[in-house]
Amino acid sequence: MSITAIPERPGxxxxxxxxxxxxxxxxxxxxxxxxxxxLQYAYDxxxxxxxxxxxxxxxxxxxxxxxxxxRPTRLNYVPYMTLRGHKRGVAAVKFSPDGRWIASCSADxxxxxxxxxxxxxxxxxxxxxxxxSTIAWSPDSKVLxxxxxxxxxxxxxxxxxxxxxxxxxxxxxxxxxxxxxPKGNMLVSGSYDExxxxxxVRTARIMRSLPAHSDPVSGVDFVRDGTLVASCSSDGLIRxxxxxxxxxxxxxxxxxxxxxxxxxxxxxxxxxxxxTLDSCVRLWNYVEGRVVKTYQxxxxxxxxxxxxxxxYGVEDDKPAEVDGDEEEQKRDWAFAACGSEDGRTVLWDVSxxxxxxxxxxxxxxxxxxxxxxxxxxxxxxxxxxTIKMWKRQxxxxxxxxxxxxxxxxxxxxxxxxxxxxxxxxx
Amino acid sequence: xxLPLTDPTLLAQDIPDALTARLRSSGPxxxxxxxxxxxxxxxxxxxxxxxxFDLETNGVARKLKGHTAGRTVQSLSWxxxxxxxxxxxxxxxxxxxxLKDGSRVRAVSLGAPVYIAALHPRNHLQCVAALYEYRxxxxxxxxxxxxxxHALPNLPKRAPHExxxxxxxxxxxHFTTVAAFTPSGAHVITGTTKGWLNVICTATRETIYSTRxxxxxxxxxxxxxxxxxxxxxxxxxxxxxxxxxDLSSPTLQPDSINLAVEHKFQDVVNRLSxxxxxxxxxxDYVMAxxxxxxxxxxxxxxxxxxxxxxxxxxxxxxxxxxHPTRPCVAATGVESGxxxxxxxxxxxxxxxxxxxFAEVEENVEYVEMEDEFDIHPEAELIKRRxxxxxxxxxxxxxxxxxLEREGAMRRGLGVExxxxxxxxxxxxxxxxxxxxxxxxxMPVLLDINExxxxxxxxxxxxxxxxxxxxxxxxxxxGDEDVHGEEHVGSKRRRGD
Numbered sequence: 001m002s003i004t005a006i007p008e009r010p011g012x013x014x015x016x017x018x019x020x021x022x023x024x025x026x027x028x029x030x031x032x033x034x035x036x037x038x039l040q041y042a043y044d045x046x047x048x049x050x051x052x053x054x055x056x057x058x059x060x061x062x063x064x065x066x067x068x069x070x071r072p073t074r075l076n077y078v079p080y081m082t083l084r085g086h087k088r089g090v091a092a093v094k095f096s097p098d099g100r101w102i103a104s105c106s107a108d109x110x111x112x113x114x115x116x117x118x119x120x121x122x123x124x125x126x127x128x129x130x131x132x133s134t135i136a137w138s139p140d141s142k143v144l145x146x147x148x149x150x151x152x153x154x155x156x157x158x159x160x161x162x163x164x165x166x167x168x169x170x171x172x173x174x175x176x177x178x179x180x181x182p183k184g185n186m187l188v189s190g191s192y193d194e195x196x197x198x199x200x201v202r203t204a205r206i207m208r209s210l211p212a213h214s215d216p217v218s219g220v221d222f223v224r225d226g227t228l229v230a231s232c233s234s235d236g237l238i239r240x241x242x243x244x245x246x247x248x249x250x251x252x253x254x255x256x257x258x259x260x261x262x263x264x265x266x267x268x269x270x271x272x273x274x275x276t277l278d279s280c281v282r283l284w285n286y287v288e289g290r291v292v293k294t295y296q297x298x299x300x301x302x303x304x305x306x307x308x309x310x311x312y313g314v315e316d317d318k319p320a321e322v323d324g325d326e327e328e329q330k331r332d333w334a335f336a337a338c339g340s341e342d343g344r345t346v347l348w349d350v351s352x353x354x355x356x357x358x359x360x361x362x363x364x365x366x367x368x369x370x371x372x373x374x375x376x377x378x379x380x381x382x383x384x385x386t387i388k389m390w391k392r393q394x395x396x397x398x399x400x401x402x403x404x405x406x407x408x409x410x411x412x413x414x415x416x417x418x419x420x421x422x423x424x425x426x
Numbered sequence: 427x428x429l430p431l432t433d434p435t436l437l438a439q440d441i442p443d444a445l446t447a448r449l450r451s452s453g454p455x456x457x458x459x460x461x462x463x464x465x466x467x468x469x470x471x472x473x474x475x476x477x478x479f480d481l482e483t484n485g486v487a488r489k490l491k492g493h494t495a496g497r498t499v500q501s502l503s504w505x506x507x508x509x510x511x512x513x514x515x516x517x518x519x520x521x522x523x524x525l526k527d528g529s530r531v532r533a534v535s536l537g538a539p540v541y542i543a544a545l546h547p548r549n550h551l552q553c554v555a556a557l558y559e560y561r562x563x564x565x566x567x568x569x570x571x572x573x574x575x576h577a578l579p580n581l582p583k584r585a586p587h588e589x590x591x592x593x594x595x596x597x598x599x600h601f602t603t604v605a606a607f608t609p610s611g612a613h614v615i616t617g618t619t620k621g622w623l624n625v626i627c628t629a630t631r632e633t634i635y636s637t638r639x640x641x642x643x644x645x646x647x648x649x650x651x652x653x654x655x656x657x658x659x660x661x662x663x664x665x666x667x668x669x670x671x672d673l674s675s676p677t678l679q680p681d682s683i684n685l686a687v688e689h690k691f692q693d694v695v696n697r698l699s700x701x702x703x704x705x706x707x708x709x710d711y712v713m714a715x716x717x718x719x720x721x722x723x724x725x726x727x728x729x730x731x732x733x734x735x736x737x738x739x740x741x742x743x744x745x746x747x748x749h750p751t752r753p754c755v756a757a758t759g760v761e762s763g764x765x766x767x768x769x770x771x772x773x774x775x776x777x778x779x780x781x782x783f784a785e786v787e788e789n790v791e792y793v794e795m796e797d798e799f800d801i802h803p804e805a806e807l808i809k810r811r812x813x814x815x816x817x818x819x820x821x822x823x824x825x826x827x828x829l830e831r832e833g834a835m836r837r838g839l840g841v842e843x844x845x846x847x848x849x850x851x852x853x854x855x856x857x858x859x860x861x862x863x864x865x866x867x868m869p870v871l872l873d874i875n876e877x878x879x880x881x882x883x884x885x886x887x888x889x890x891x892x893x894x895x896x897x898x899x900x901x902x903x904g905d906e907d908v909h910g911e912e913h914v915g916s917k918r919r920r921g922d
Contacts, residue, residue, distance in 0.1 A: 140869065155872070164872055183465075184870040185480050185487070200483040201870055207483055224824075225832050226482065227428045239779075242428045244482070248778045249431040266821035269427050269828070283819060287430045289781055293815050311822060334821045351819050 069314055071333050075347060075356045077378055077390040081119045085112055090381035091133050092306065092368045096141040099373035101158065103144055104387050107131035111146055113158060116372070119389070123161035127154055136178040136187070138201075145187055147175030153189055155201070166204035170197055176304075177219045177262075181226040186243070188229050190217030196231045198243065208246040212239055218304055219262040224269045230286075232260035238274055240286050252284050254291065262306040266334075273336055275300060275307050281338050283350065295348040297355050298340035303365045307338040310347070310371035310378065312356075312392075337378065339366025345380050361388055427828065433775060440753045441711065441724060442768035445738040451477040451486045454763020457745050459502040464750045466868060468511055469758070469765055470499025476513055478525070479765075480868070487868055492521050492530050501542040505550040509866040512553055514543035520555055522567060525868060532567045536575070542604050546611045546628075554578070554614050556605040562616060564631065578602070578614065582622040582636030603644055609653035610674040617644030621660060623685065625673070634680040639666060639687070646702065650709035651750070656685075657712060663699040665691040665714055667727060689730040693723070702745045707752075715743040715757060722746055722757060739766050 088107035095102055095116065102114040111125040111132060130149035137144055143164075144156045153168035153175055173192035180187055186207065187199040196212040199205065213233035220231045228249070229241045236257035240250040258278040265272055271292065272284045279300045283293035311334050334350040345359040345366050363384040370379050376392040429437065453471030460467055466487060467479040474493040477486050493499055494517035503512040510531065514520045516539040522532040538557040546552035551567040566574040580602050602624075605616040613634075614626045621640040624633045642661035649656055649670075656668040667689045671678065691712060700714040706724075711733070713724045722736040722743060736755065743757040743766070755768045777785045 138870070139867070143870075143872070181482070183482070183867060185483055185485075185868075200485050202480075202483070202485050202487070202872060223427050225427055225828070228431075240431065242432075245772050247772060247774045249428060249775075250778055251781045253781060268820070268822055268824045271819065271821055283821075291811075291815070292817065292819050294812060309821065332822065350821050353815070 071349070072312070072314055072395070073349075073354065073356070074395060075312055075335070076393045076395045077347075077357060077359055078393050079359075079361050079388055080377070080391040081389040083112075083114055083119055083121075083387040083389070084385070085121060085124075086110070086385045086387075088131070089364075089383035089385055090367065090387055091131070092135050093379050093381040093387050094135055094137055094368075094370050095372050095377075095379065096137045096158075097139050097373075098141040100141065102379055102387070102389075103135050103137065104381055105132035105135045105146055106385070109148070111135060111144065111156070113144075113161075114387075116377070123158070125156050125161060125163070127163045128152070133174065133176050134178045136180045138180050138184045139182055140184060143184075143201075145178050145180065147178045147189055147191075149174040151175060151191075153178065153187070153199070155204075168199050168204050168206075170199075170206050170209075171195070173216075176217060179220050179222045179229075181222050181243070182224055183226055186222075186226070188220045188222060188231075190220040190231055190233075192216040194233070196220060196229070196241070198229070198246070210241055210246055210248075212241070212248075213237060215259075218260060219264075219306070221264050221272075223265045224267070228265075228269075230263045230265060230272055232263035232274055234259035236260060236276075238263055238272060238284065238286075240272075250286055250289060252286060252289055254282065261300070261304040264307055264309065267309055267311075273307050273309065275305055275338055277301050281307060281336060281348075283336070293350065293353055295336060295338070295346075295353055297348070297358075298338055298344065298346045299342050300338070300340060303341060303367060305339045305341075305366065306368045307336060308369045308371045308378075309350075310335050310337060337369045337371065339369055339380060339382065341365040343382070345369055345378070359388075359390055362386070431778075433772075436770065436772055439770050440706070440708075441734050442736070442753050442755050442770055443734075444768065444771040445766060446754075446769040447484050447767040448739075449479055449484060449765040449767065450763060451479070452489055453477075455745075455758040455765050456498050456763075457501055458747050458756050458758055458765060459504055460747055460749055460756070461504045461508045462506050462750055463508050464752060466508060467756060467765070468502045468504065468513075470502050470513060470515075472498045472763070474499060474515065474517070476502070476511070476523075478511075478868075481767075484767075488525065488528055488871065490523050490528060492523075492533065493517055493519060500540060501544075503543060503545040503553070505545055506547060507866045508868070510545070510550040512543055512545045512550075514540035514555060516540070516558075520553065520565065522550065522553075526866070527869075532573065534565060534567065534573050536563060536565070542606075544606055547607055547609055548611050552611075554605045554607060556602045556616065559601055562602040562605050562614075564614070564628065576631055578605075578616070578626055578631055579624070579633050580618065581633075582618070582624050582638070583633040584636065604647050606647050606649055608649060608670075608673050609651065613673050615647060615649070615656065617647050617658065617660075619643040623647070623658065625683070635683045635685070637685050640664070645700075648703065648705055650705045651707070652709065655688075655705065655709045657703055657705055659700050659703040659714070661699070663692055663697060665700060665703050665712065667691075667712060689725075689727060691723075691725050691730065691732075701743065704746050704748050706748045707750050711748075713746055713748065713755065715746045718742060722755065736768055738768065739764070 086106040086108055090104050090106045093104040100116055102116050103111060105111045109128045109131055112121055113123040114121055128148040128150055132146050132148040134147045135144055142158055144158060145153055147153045151171045155164040157164060171191040171193055175189055175191045177190040185201055187201050189197050194213050194216060196210040196217055197206050198208040200207045212231045213235055215233045215235035217231055217233045220229060222229055227243055229243055230238060232238045236253055236259060238252040238260055239248050242249050256278060258276040260274050260276050262275045263272055272286050275281045277300060279298060281295040282291045285292050313332060335347045335356055336350055337345060337347045339345050343362040343364060343366060347356040349356050362382045364382055366380050366382040368381050378390040379387060381387040452475040453473030455469040456472050457470045458467060465481055467481055468476060470476050474495045474497050476490040476499055478488045480487040493515040497515050497517035499513050499515045501514050509525055511523045511525060518535045518539055520534050520536055520540055520543045521530050524531045536555055536557060538560040541556045541558055543553055543555040553565050555565060556562045561580045562578040564576040564578055580600055601619045602616045603619055605614055607614055612628055614628055616624045621642055621644060622636055622638050625635040626633050639658060640660050640662045644658060644660050646659040647656060654670050656670050658666045666687045668685050669688050671683055698716045698719055701717050703714040705712060711724050711726055713722055715722050720737060720740055723732060724734040726733045739759055741762060742760040744760045746757040748755055753770050757766050777783055
């Protein structure tokens, strides 16, 4: 995810109605002669001059000026691989911070580590006595923490596949959610026993016990510099805690008080994304304490489904011609992803709230989503005991249709049939 | 990122007031230093080990063993990014540690017990050391095995007319006790046993300016982070602050330097003498620990008045240090060897737990608005709520201050900022910051007992070797001391 300071971004009025059917919904001038695909991705010479392509800029000899790059309105992630092996539903799936591994945990009390490029199973970590709800990678990608219904958190060394000597014992009920601090020296855990514990990883001891909620804590997350912890619970509250003093700094509560099932800080740490059991995902500005965005379109009323942030940019099939400056701005829009109880995974653009894509393929509820390092891979897992990997492809080009709208190529890329050349075994 | 959420009155408090933690590991702590980022505290012990504490967890991050066992570690000096640490001890050695793996990058014996050794602020392979009853040295560690030592003058620079008046024999016992680099590294400031302060140019290794502050030995000098203020502790129980001219300015004329004393702090009532002195993070305050007393005195530099006396432990305090960014103070206890940490006491704000309620000073008569309890149709409420969500939201860009705080951008060191700004002027986004350097992250070791950095194989006879067992040191905070070293493990510890 890009963390560079970007001076200017193309702002678009979100009030514009963008109907999914019109292929050139993003262009100010609705010109029937232009074809959908050319507008969005393939920078050809026949481009209308409103959209300055990099090649045209160079031809014009114009000075390096920030050009308006159109934000794509659809994404195309296609299924790439399915990883099978768990014997019961898979509760969580996570990429390692260096992108090499995928870890998945399941109700069958095992954790499986897969190679992210080939999908080969590297380790199966056994040791827990009951199903595992949550896993978290340490920032150096060497250690994996897992929290289980047997009330214990275990730390696993990935290189050997063995559990470290000291399990973290202290919770009185199921451990539901885990997060590592960005430095890797602290771990925060939320549990069914309504408390949030801050652990010192080196000594495997509890540093602080936060009396966080009055109902099971369903999600915890650390902010990017490790000074804040967010926790959410079935009592509908999201609380922000200061790590060094252990005090609550803020409580976010929505009027409806719907149970919150997962909480995640945005990549820049200024917003919090919360998924609730009223089929909504909300983006909160926690300093002001108000909701800034609500995303709807999926179904979430019973299960703890977790969310993820990802970034996307304009697909450019001629990277060599792109200006050095533009390389950094390749991916500067963010999307939020959440699974749904009907087997879909929905991706929304963060600012405009429109649905960028719905990934279909799972059979049953999709419990967890994670987005890879380069943001061209998404992994999802669910109750159907499988993990699916999705890779981003350029949108299918429509063949020269003029003026007609709603060509199926642009609409909902059917994720069920794999496009040519993709694998489907793991 | 907790600053926008913190109570502003608490943010304004810049002097600590309450004891927050007690730390102890690997032996009685003698000297302590905060890392420049403020997340680690290195402590040198009387046993020769160095324990590095992680301040977020108050636990031991690493133990460094390499100095002769039983010889006190006298001084520590951090490199700017926090990756290298220089330690010096009375066993004549100066060791440069790499904290990435705990290894010794260089270990040099300087020929005399080392009082204080400081790393060059820009180059971790250069350091200055003040030796006991010997001349100070500028050590160049760049070449791997060959270590070059350049002697620095002990004697002050005297005006020509004074030279005749001072015969050589008075100069015989004139040694340098402390040495420190200025933030640019271009000059070294030293203090001597006769109360002189010398400014030595690093490149030419000549004294360019000297001034006599008092007749007693100078015990400690410290520079503020800006390099414009100097703090001097001398045996005459007076603490002096001096404003320095900008020594890195190219127009500086050595003859025109005039170091005038700004403030003199002393305790006239009890005539206490000071063990150790330090500046606060912004150099607004000066603090000192007292000999034979349990307090830390804090003065404010604007008026030169005493603002606070920190108390807590019932023992004499040795070294005191101020945290580089937060209002936090660490001090070592002379008898127990513990490290005490003071911080600002933050009470829990109850309005943070219930957002609808605000804390008020007294009862307020509430008058509700006309339409406050009207019932609106559900759909209308939802539509109104969704319509208010129209603004652009940016979840990706991190502002530069935050990146700086996280250490991702190296902004310090003055000169680099100006040149980058000149080049990158057209691109507004770069704002003159140096390109992002990934910060050094201290690796998290899960089994701290195995992080000994000493050699593992010891010779016990001709051709016979033994693996040194890792003795369980007493570690952790608040635990009562366990004299572990005496009855566990290696009985035959040959001092090496």
